[in-house]
Amino acid sequence: MDIAIRGRNTEVSDSLRSAVEEKVARLTRFLDGVERAEVRFSEERNPRISEREVCEVTVHGHGHIVRARATAADSLAAIDRVVDKLEHRMEKLKGKLVARSHPRRPGSVDSPLNGARRTSETASVEPDDADEGQSRIVKTKQFAIKPMTPEEAALQMGLLGHDFFFFTNAETGMAAVVYRRNDGDVGLIDAT
Numbered sequence: 001m002d003i004a005i006r007g008r009n010t011e012v013s014d015s016l017r018s019a020v021e022e023k024v025a026r027l028t029r030f031l032d033g034v035e036r037a038e039v040r041f042s043e044e045r046n047p048r049i050s051e052r053e054v055c056e057v058t059v060h061g062h063g064h065i066v067r068a069r070a071t072a073a074d075s076l077a078a079i080d081r082v083v084d085k086l087e088h089r090m091e092k093l094k095g096k097l098v099a100r101s102h103p104r105r106p107g108s109v110d111s112p113l114n115g116a117r118r119t120s121e122t123a124s125v126e127p128d129d130a131d132e133g134q135s136r137i138v139k140t141k142q143f144a145i146k147p148m149t150p151e152e153a154a155l156q157m158g159l160l161g162h163d164f165f166f167f168t169n170a171e172t173g174m175a176a177v178v179y180r181r182n183d184g185d186v187g188l189i190d191a192t
Helices: 014-029 075-101 150-160
Strands: 002-008 034-043 053-061 064-072 164-169 175-180 186-190
Touching: 002 014, 014 034, 014 053, 014 075, 034 075, 053 075, 064 075, 064 150, 075 150, 150 164, 150 175, 150 186
Parallel strands: 002 034
Antiparallel strands: 034 053, 053 064, 164 175, 175 186
16 A cells, blocks of 8 residues: 655654554555555644644545544544544445445345435525625635446545535436435435
């Protein structure tokens, strides 16, 4: 596994680097095919925050991206916390991958088709006055989009810890978004 370690506003010592490589390399036991991991350390500048050391790890493999972020008083404790979160998320992913290869019958209680609802929701957006609080784009991301089912997109959204996920719907071939609703369920917006 290729491990890239970077520090922003903080120094990454050799002892910390070796500890990170050892702990992150152990993640391969939870999921085969882990290709690379990106580890980023940073420090919160707010003096009121007691847990100032931030560690974020992104693991790429088997077409999935698993990300976790943790804070602690020191960098070693932060890497321990983030590895614990990643282990939990990778076990969850592995369980879902195994469940996908052994699907339950359609009438089963745990079947993904049972209780799956699709609703089309439309939202109307009223234009704001140009003078009042006009939003500006402060960050741009680009990423490759692969076709997947809405269920796979919802899984990927959960693994990334995001509230939405943009993807190409394999069933329709069009752009789509899954998002976390306020009631805890997942919604689907499908282009027509």
